[in-house]
Structures are given as C-alpha cells and as structure tokens.
Amino acid sequence: MSFEIHASGAPAEAIDTVVPRLVGELVASRITAGDSTIWGEAAESEAAKRLGWVDAVSVSRPLVPEILALRDDLRAKGVTKVVLAGMGGSSLAPEVIAQTAGVELTILDSTAPGQVLAALDSGLESTVLVVSSKSGSTVETDSQRRTFEAAFRDIGIDPLERIVIVTDPGSPMDEWARGAGHRVFNADPNVGGRYSALTAFGLVPSGLAGVDIAELLDEAEATLLQVAIDSAENPALRLAAAIAGAEPRKDKLGLITDGTHIDGLPDWIEQLVAESTGKDGTGILPVVLLPVSPEVENVPADLQIVRLVDDADEFHLHERHPGEILLSGSLGAQFMVWEYATVIAGYLLGINPFDQPDVESAKVAARSLLDERPEPVAAAFEENGVEVRVTDPALAASGTIAGVLDALWTQLPDDGYVSIQAYVNRLEMSQLKGLREMVAADSGRPTTFGWGPRFLHSTGQYHKGGPAQGVYLQILERTDVDLEIPDRPFTYGQLIEAQATGDAAVLAEHGRPVVTLTLTEAQDDVLDLFEAAQ
CATH class of the missing domain: 3.40.50.10490 (Glucose-6-phosphate isomerase like protein; domain 1)
Incomplete structure (x- = not known):
C-alpha cells in the first residue's frame, strides 16, 4: 500500500462518524468523475475548470x-x-x-x-x-x-x-x-x-x-484506486474527515516531519490547504512545526497535529502520540491524497476550494504603490537600528520593541495565531526562521512563518479570507543591495518593499493588526535582537 493513515482520539472519532456519510454521498467517485456540483451552485463554474488534477498522472x-x-x-x-x-x-x-x-x-x-x-x-x-x-x-x-x-x-x-x-x-x-x-x-x-x-x-x-x-x-498512480473509490478505507476521505470533520473542529493544523524521507512536504501542504480553505471567514490554518516546537510540548486546544513518518511500524506506537494523525507514504502518494483530502475538506466546510478571492488585493495594493510612489510612512520609533511601524498607534505606546510585541500579543483572541512574514534575503538571513519558535513560546499561540513575498501566493489568502484571528509581524531589511529590472520603472528593492507595504495595508483594511520591523543595520545574529526584546 502506497499510503497509510492512523488516527486516535478526536480525529479517529471524526473518521468513524464522517467517512460513512462521505461514502454514502459518493464524494470520492464524484470527484474522480469530474462532478463540479459537489461544492454547491456558487462554486460550480470554477470547479468545472479546476478538476484536471484528478487525471494529472495520465495527462502528464x-x-x-x-x-x-x-x-x-x-x-x-x-x-x-x-x-x-x-x-x-x-x-x-x-x-x-x-x-x-x-x-x-x-x-x-x-x-x-x-x-x-x-x-x-x-x-x-x-x-x-x-x-x-x-x-x-x-x-x-x-x-x-x-x-x-x-x-x-x-x-x-x-x-x-x-x-x-x-x-x-x-x-x-x-x-x-x-x-x-x-x-x-x-x-x-x-x-x-x-x-x-x-x-x-x-x-x-x-x-x-x-x-x-x-x-x-x-x-501517484499506485494510490489512485485508493483515493478514487467510495470506501471506508479511502485515505483521502479519512484524512479529510480527521482534519475538517471533528466536533468541535480544530481549525489549526500542526504539520511535523518526524523521520520521513520526504523533505519539505509541510511547506507544500501549507499553501495547498491554507489557500484552498481560508475564505468566507473559515478555513484550516497549517502551522509548520518541529518535533520540539512549543505547540507540540503544550498542544493548544484548537491545534490538530499531523505527524509525517516513514516507518509504518510507528503506527503501532501511536500511544506515544495520542490524539494525533500519523501519515506514511511515498511523495507521489502524498500529493494525490492531500489534493483529494483538501477538496473534500472544502466540501465539509461548505466553501469553494478552488478560488482565491483575496489574493489579488495585495497585488493591487503593491501595483498602486509602485505607480504612485508615495513617501514612506514615518517610523513610530527606532531602537537598536530597527524602525518600528504599526497599523494601530496604541501598539507603539511603550516606545520599545519588547513593549510593541507584548501589545501585539494582547490583541490575540483565545483562538488566535501569530503570522511572521520575513521580506528579506533568506539566503543570508536563514536563521531568522528560528524566530518562529521564540514567538510561539512568547505569545503562547500557534505561530506561522512565511518568506515574503512567496507566502502571498499561499497563506496570504487565509490571512484576509479566513477567520479574523491573526496578528501579523513583518520583518523587512534596508540594504544597499538593489537591482534594476529591465524595461520596468522600478527595482527589485522597490518591488519587495511595495509588496510588504501593500499587504500590510490590506490586512489593516480587514481590521488585522500589523507590526513592521525594518532592520536598518546589518545584524551579526538577528535572533539576538529579538531575544533581547523578550
């Protein structure tokens, strides 16, 4: 078998309850047959031209x-x-x-x-x-x-x-x-x-x-029959039920790579699930975690953990991971199962999993800034070579970075999350990703990390279209390095700044609080700066 799933606790109960309904409604076979009516009348025209991935193996x-x-x-x-x-x-x-x-x-x-x-x-x-x-x-x-x-x-x-x-x-x-x-x-x-x-x-x-x-x-082909048929053993039906069918539903999905040979799959799952489900005020927010992340040591009530493993024998040791979903399979199988499971989760949530209605807003805002070139917004204050800007002046009342971050965390609802968005050269600042662990521990809430502007094409949809739960921390860099774009009236430096500023403006329009920290000086270890602010 090319893909296996094991669940215990609440996700197992969801599988037992929801999968029989999905089987009775012929959801898997209807998707396989290209039935665009599954997600409702409003989604039908979009779904009719977005189901080609079902036949991707033979077409490719x-x-x-x-x-x-x-x-x-x-x-x-x-x-x-x-x-x-x-x-x-x-x-x-x-x-x-x-x-x-x-x-x-x-x-x-x-x-x-x-x-x-x-x-x-x-x-x-x-x-x-x-x-x-x-x-x-x-x-x-x-x-x-x-x-x-x-x-x-x-x-x-x-x-x-x-x-x-x-x-x-x-x-x-x-x-x-x-x-x-x-x-x-x-x-x-x-x-x-x-x-x-x-x-x-x-x-x-x-x-x-x-x-x-x-x-x-x-x-991928080896798992096609598994996901295509209406069966209680269909791994896609089981996965969809486990992540979207529990009562009460956990709307955050912790993704952990734990010994699997597959490298980087959670980042792909993150964009697939977030952009497909994060709309109409609902959705599932993937959170890419380490086996030792704060959210794993002390699991929030609204976080469902999915653990990617290689050895199916791990399933027999599931008592080590109570309440989790354990997955094992080849990369091609993972692609197929997650694609099926995501659109089935959309069915359970009552949304159209194929559109991305809020992605364009950030692009429009960035283009406007590139066309008009307004004067940059003045920093609320500067500390240790870091300029601080906020969408709500009350966030900057303390006059310190530590105070601003504490103020941002206080705006987190009980079911909230923190989104860190790093618009920097990640080849030179890869250590910045370690900030995710620090913020998760400091804020006490699930924390996502995205490199800008790439996350705008994935989790950016969830930030605007999903539940109003998030607070947003942008990290920008000011550098002398820039590069002209042939036959364009703007440089790469101007483009990435417009993308960050435009997205912050759209988030603010949606009532989401944003703190922007711009590094104006080279930092030997940028994490030291944030550790000192805690």
Missing part, C-alpha cells in the same frame, strides 16, 4: 520523454544547473520533489535583490532558467525572466537556448514565448496552481534537475 505521462530529452540535450551542451523562477504552487512542489530526491534545484521565488543576484552569480554559463507561471502575468516571475534574459545576452548566450517556459496555453507568457521562439511546456489549464504538483509545473524543473519523474508518477 507524455511529458516525461520530452523533459528527459531536453535534459539530455542541455547536459550535452554543459548546462547542468537549473534555476526555477516561480511562485506558490509553481515553486513549492518542485522544491519538495527535488529536495526529497537529493538533486540540486535553485528556487527563485523571491524579489529580494540579494537573492536574485545570488541566483545570477552562481554559474550563469551552465544555467538554464525555467520560468513557471500559470497566468503568464505574475510580476515576480516576469521580472526574473527579464533579468536573466539580459544577463544571458550580456555574456553572449542566446536566451532562447537557456530559458524554458511553463505556462497555461494561451496565456500572455505562452503567446510571447512562442512568438519569440522559446521552448514552451503547456500545463493542463483545468488545474489550479496549488494542485499542479504532478503537472508540467512540478515535472519540468524537477526532471531537468535530474529527478526520476516517471517514478514520481508511478508513486
């Missing part, structure tokens, strides 16, 4: 020899380094696929100028750029494509030989790329970005980097 098979032929051709020319320009599902699936396979794939899902420069400066002569954008108009990937195109020309390389496009047929990028003569791989337009792991978006960059993508499809 013909791509495999094309991808491998291109890989062999590139390698014969000495092109061995693959850089992926993509956001959200276009980058998170290839990232976990490549990491799990142990192959090198440079993910460029940031507008931080230092991160873009690092991708440019690491062997451009032997690099191929894969530009992935479902819409074909994503500002981040369009900017990165322009930058690499100019860089290739500067060293005498024809960009047509080094830039591969993955997009939907008929998109602006598809039309431009074909007209220019680029190699283009089209994905199934009936698959939304976050469900695209087993389409061209997941397979092209992974395959070019050296992953055995045929094996990945084999893994």
Whole structure:
C-alpha cells in the first residue's frame, strides 16, 4: 500500500462518524468523475475548470520523454544547473520533489535583490532558467525572466537556448514565448496552481534537475484506486474527515516531519490547504512545526497535529502520540491524497476550494504603490537600528520593541495565531526562521512563518479570507543591495518593499493588526535582537 493513515482520539472519532456519510454521498467517485456540483451552485463554474488534477498522472505521462530529452540535450551542451523562477504552487512542489530526491534545484521565488543576484552569480554559463507561471502575468516571475534574459545576452548566450517556459496555453507568457521562439511546456489549464504538483509545473524543473519523474508518477498512480473509490478505507476521505470533520473542529493544523524521507512536504501542504480553505471567514490554518516546537510540548486546544513518518511500524506506537494523525507514504502518494483530502475538506466546510478571492488585493495594493510612489510612512520609533511601524498607534505606546510585541500579543483572541512574514534575503538571513519558535513560546499561540513575498501566493489568502484571528509581524531589511529590472520603472528593492507595504495595508483594511520591523543595520545574529526584546 502506497499510503497509510492512523488516527486516535478526536480525529479517529471524526473518521468513524464522517467517512460513512462521505461514502454514502459518493464524494470520492464524484470527484474522480469530474462532478463540479459537489461544492454547491456558487462554486460550480470554477470547479468545472479546476478538476484536471484528478487525471494529472495520465495527462502528464507524455511529458516525461520530452523533459528527459531536453535534459539530455542541455547536459550535452554543459548546462547542468537549473534555476526555477516561480511562485506558490509553481515553486513549492518542485522544491519538495527535488529536495526529497537529493538533486540540486535553485528556487527563485523571491524579489529580494540579494537573492536574485545570488541566483545570477552562481554559474550563469551552465544555467538554464525555467520560468513557471500559470497566468503568464505574475510580476515576480516576469521580472526574473527579464533579468536573466539580459544577463544571458550580456555574456553572449542566446536566451532562447537557456530559458524554458511553463505556462497555461494561451496565456500572455505562452503567446510571447512562442512568438519569440522559446521552448514552451503547456500545463493542463483545468488545474489550479496549488494542485499542479504532478503537472508540467512540478515535472519540468524537477526532471531537468535530474529527478526520476516517471517514478514520481508511478508513486501517484499506485494510490489512485485508493483515493478514487467510495470506501471506508479511502485515505483521502479519512484524512479529510480527521482534519475538517471533528466536533468541535480544530481549525489549526500542526504539520511535523518526524523521520520521513520526504523533505519539505509541510511547506507544500501549507499553501495547498491554507489557500484552498481560508475564505468566507473559515478555513484550516497549517502551522509548520518541529518535533520540539512549543505547540507540540503544550498542544493548544484548537491545534490538530499531523505527524509525517516513514516507518509504518510507528503506527503501532501511536500511544506515544495520542490524539494525533500519523501519515506514511511515498511523495507521489502524498500529493494525490492531500489534493483529494483538501477538496473534500472544502466540501465539509461548505466553501469553494478552488478560488482565491483575496489574493489579488495585495497585488493591487503593491501595483498602486509602485505607480504612485508615495513617501514612506514615518517610523513610530527606532531602537537598536530597527524602525518600528504599526497599523494601530496604541501598539507603539511603550516606545520599545519588547513593549510593541507584548501589545501585539494582547490583541490575540483565545483562538488566535501569530503570522511572521520575513521580506528579506533568506539566503543570508536563514536563521531568522528560528524566530518562529521564540514567538510561539512568547505569545503562547500557534505561530506561522512565511518568506515574503512567496507566502502571498499561499497563506496570504487565509490571512484576509479566513477567520479574523491573526496578528501579523513583518520583518523587512534596508540594504544597499538593489537591482534594476529591465524595461520596468522600478527595482527589485522597490518591488519587495511595495509588496510588504501593500499587504500590510490590506490586512489593516480587514481590521488585522500589523507590526513592521525594518532592520536598518546589518545584524551579526538577528535572533539576538529579538531575544533581547523578550
């Protein structure tokens, strides 16, 4: 069996109660058959053009020899380094696929100028750029494509030989790329970005980097019968019931990697579940945890833990993890089960799991700031080289960073969460992710961490469309490093600042409190700064 699930406590009770109803309503087989009526009349038109992922394995098979032929051709020319320009599902699936396979794939899902420069400066002569954008108009990937195109020309390389496009047929990028003569791989337009792991978006960059993508499809295919049929043993029905069907429902989902060979899967699950369910004032908020995170040591009442394990024998030791959901399976199987389970969870929640109505608001706000270029908002105060800005002046009344954070935590409801959003060069500030553990301990509530602007394409939907439970901590950096974007009136530095400021403005419009800390000086260890503020 390619996928196994074990649950105890409340999630087990939910499985026993909810799965028989789902089986009786033929939910799994209706999804497999492409029935777009499952999620109600309001969702029907969207669902009708978003169920292609059910057939992704068979649709994607013909791509495999094309991808491998291109890989062999590139390698014969000495092109061995693959850089992926993509956001959200276009980058998170290839990232976990490549990491799990142990192959090198440079993910460029940031507008931080230092991160873009690092991708440019690491062997451009032997690099191929894969530009992935479902819409074909994503500002981040369009900017990165322009930058690499100019860089290739500067060293005498024809960009047509080094830039591969993955997009939907008929998109602006598809039309431009074909007209220019680029190699283009089209994905199934009936698959939304976050469900695209087993389409061209997941397979092209992974395959070019050296992953055995045929094996990945084999893994997914091995679980198709399990998830497609109306059975009490269907792992997708069981998982959906466990995460969305308990009474009372726990609306936060703690994801722990505990000994599994799969590297980075919680980050992919996070964007899939958050963007699919976080709307209409409800949803499921994934929280990526360590086995020793504060939320694991003292589990909040509204947090359901899912533990990803490798050894099915762990299931026989489930008394060590009472009330948890334990999952084991291959990566391809995990993709299929989670995609099915997520749309079934949407059915149980009564929402449309295929739209993202609040994602565009932050993009609009960022574009407005880039067009108008208003003067920056003055800091409420500065401490130790950190500028402090707040959406509510009362948050800054203390005049200290420690006081501001304490004031932010006091605005947390009993069922609240903290969202840390780091708009920085994560290659140089990777240690900042450790702030999540510190804030979770200090605030006493589940805490998420997202690298900006990539989280805008995933959990950003939940922040605006989900329950009004969150408080938001932005971390920005002021640096002398910047980079022009060819044929654009703004730089990468201006773009990432507009994305952060625009998102903060939209959150404030939704009544969400935001604290923005801008690092104006280089920090030897940025965590020391926050530890001193506790």
